[in-house]
Amino acid sequence: MRKKIVNDIGGHDCSEEVExxxxxxxxxxxxxxxxxxxxxxxxxxxxxxQGFKAGGGLTIEITPNYDKKEANEFxxxxxxxxxxxARNVLVVKAADxxxxxxxxxxxxxxxxxxxxxxxxxxxxxxWDIPGVIKVKSVDEAVAKVKxxxx
Numbered sequence: 001m002r003k004k005i006v007n008d009i010g011g012h013d014c015s016e017e018v019e020x021x022x023x024x025x026x027x028x029x030x031x032x033x034x035x036x037x038x039x040x041x042x043x044x045x046x047x048x049x050q051g052f053k054a055g056g057g058l059t060i061e062i063t064p065n066y067d068k069k070e071a072n073e074f075x076x077x078x079x080x081x082x083x084x085x086a087r088n089v090l091v092v093k094a095a096d097x098x099x100x101x102x103x104x105x106x107x108x109x110x111x112x113x114x115x116x117x118x119x120x121x122x123x124x125x126x127w128d129i130p131g132v133i134k135v136k137s138v139d140e141a142v143a144k145v146k147x148x149x150x
Contacts, residue, residue: 003034003035004033004034004035004096004149005033005035005036005037005094005095005096006029006032006033006035006036006037006095006096006097006098006099006145006149007036007037007038007039007091007092007094007095007097007098007099008022008025008026008036008038008044008045008048008098008099008100008101009039009044009045009091009092009098009099009100009101009103009106009107009110009111009126010022010040010043010044010045010048010100010101010102010103010107010126011043011044011101011102011103011104011106011107012040012041012042012043012044012045012103012106013042013043014043014044014047014101014102018044018047018101018102018125019043019044019047020047021101021124021125021138022044022047022048022051022101023047023048023050023051023054024051024138025048025051025099025101025124025138025141025142026047026048026049026050026051026052026053026054026055026057027051027052027054027055028051028055028138028139028142029048029051029052029055029057029099029142029145030051030052030053030054030055030056030057031055031056031142032142032145032146032149033057033145033149034056034057034058035057035058035060036048036049036052036057036058036059036060037060037061037062037091037094037095038059038060038061038062038075038091039061039062039063039064039087039088039090039091039110040061041061041063041064041070041071041072042072044101044102044103045061045072046072046074048101049061049072049074049075050072050074052074053074053076058076058077059074059075059076059077060075060076060077060078060079060094061075061077061078061079062079062081062087062090062091062094063078063079063080063081063087064081064082064083064084064085064087065080065081065082065084066080066081066082067080068080085106085109088106088109088110088113089113091110092110092113092114092117092119093113093117093119095119096119096120096148096149097119097120097121097122097144097145097148097149098110098111098114098119098120098121098122099121099122099124099141099145100121100122100123100124100126100127100132101124101125101126102125102126103126107126107127108127111123111126111127111129111132115129115131115132120133120144120148121133122134122135122141122144122145123135124136124137124138124140124141
């Protein structure tokens with residue numbers, strides 16, 4: 001049976017509050033699903049990888065650059081693409097469900113790809129867009145991910 005994969009999306013820069021939310025989310029998600037795919041190098045993506053790894057999960061990063069060394073230290077497997085923002089399609093298509101945290105235009109583009117491809121996307125303090133499932137807490141986000149992975 002194919003392993004289920006969760007993805008996180010969010011800003012390359014984030015506040016300390018969002019960073020703590022992302023770490024907690026990662027730790028709790030690792031109890032529900034064993035593989036996390038991420039597309040960023042820092043910010044929300046680094047924080048969620050940190051939490052996911054602490055929770056015992058496997059982290060994969062699909063980077064926008066060619067250099068594997070640019071991945072953050074919480075990544076187990078690095079897939080360097082050299083595709084820049086175009087790698088956003090790969091990031092969302094690799095996942096069975098996506099959790100969006102605060103971010104800007106890159107996060108918005110990934111949400112749009114999710115909606116176009118029919119990939120469930122859960123927003124935790126991120127964009128409020130029709131078709132996106134809004135949640136108010138880490139626990140609610142994890143519960144929704146669990147629903148989609150059954």
